[in-house]
Amino acid sequence: MTRQRQVIADVLQKAGEHLDAAEVWRRARQQLPGLHLATVYRSLESLKKLGIIDELDLMHYRGTGHYYEARTNKDHIHFTCQRCGGVLEIQTSLFEKLKAQIEGRHGLTIRVARLELGGVCGSCASTEDQTPHAAA
Amino acid sequence: MTRQRQVIADVLQKAGEHLDAAEVWRRARQQLPGLHLATVYRSLESLKKLGIIDELDLMHYRGTGHYYEARTNKDHIHFTCQRCGGVLEIQTSLFEKLKAQIEGRHGLTIRVARLELGGVCGSCASTEDQTPHAAA
């Protein structure tokens, strides 16, 4: 584990939101001024393989890039409102059951699970505005 | 609905596999020689919004691009083996239950659901080879 990866993992652990590679770079450079963007990409790839972080695309609401977050002990689901762009994080034991059922039925091992939902959030369905309601 | 979109939707409906934009383009040009790649991207975007096709990334096993498939009446789950690259499509009613539960609990409407799993398939866990076992 190099200093670069520690800092990058730390940035993601402390961030309360989903960051793209460029934003991770901006923040990490405050501790590590010489850090190169290519290193950020390589580190994110390694951290992903190590199961320390997860990658998302939030239904491409904001472009084709990817977002990253520190992995927690329990997987959660991401719902992106396609009207206002808000992101809602959802946890439910049914998700764990679903994964367990699939592993059992198909004799495979799940290492990473990404459930991304898109649709219309409750606030957008009632009001007609375009401001994010769900937490990002 | 323009001829271009019809052909593109048709290519995806007939394909037994997941195609990236460039491959859709190659196939669609057989009926529509002048078709431009930019049009393919724009059409895929429209068809996605119409709910006719779905977009996947298959856990980025083969790069950072996206894959497309015609949508069927029942959503399915994609498992990508991170050892051999094989893709397994999985259906289970638990997935429908999970979506219904989320809609109910959070008062939102799900328009598109993408569950992508990564891990090790049964064959890879037993044999140590790197050949795809699951159907692509």
Add this chain to the structure above:
DNA sequence: ATCTTAGTTGCGAATTATTCGCAACTGGAA
């Protein structure tokens, strides 16, 4: 402590994937 080396970094250039601007065209409603 020092050596060793497999793996990592910084750098800039290259590649891939996707989008844009604009003038010409076209599907389908009136």
Add this chain to the structure above:
DNA sequence: TTCCAGTTGCGAATAATTCGCAACTAAGAT
């Protein structure tokens, strides 16, 4: 038929990501 909002082809532009390579560094062996 006329009309027009939406679509297309085109090439250039942009975003996102990866590569090649020489210099460095973490961490295990000596």
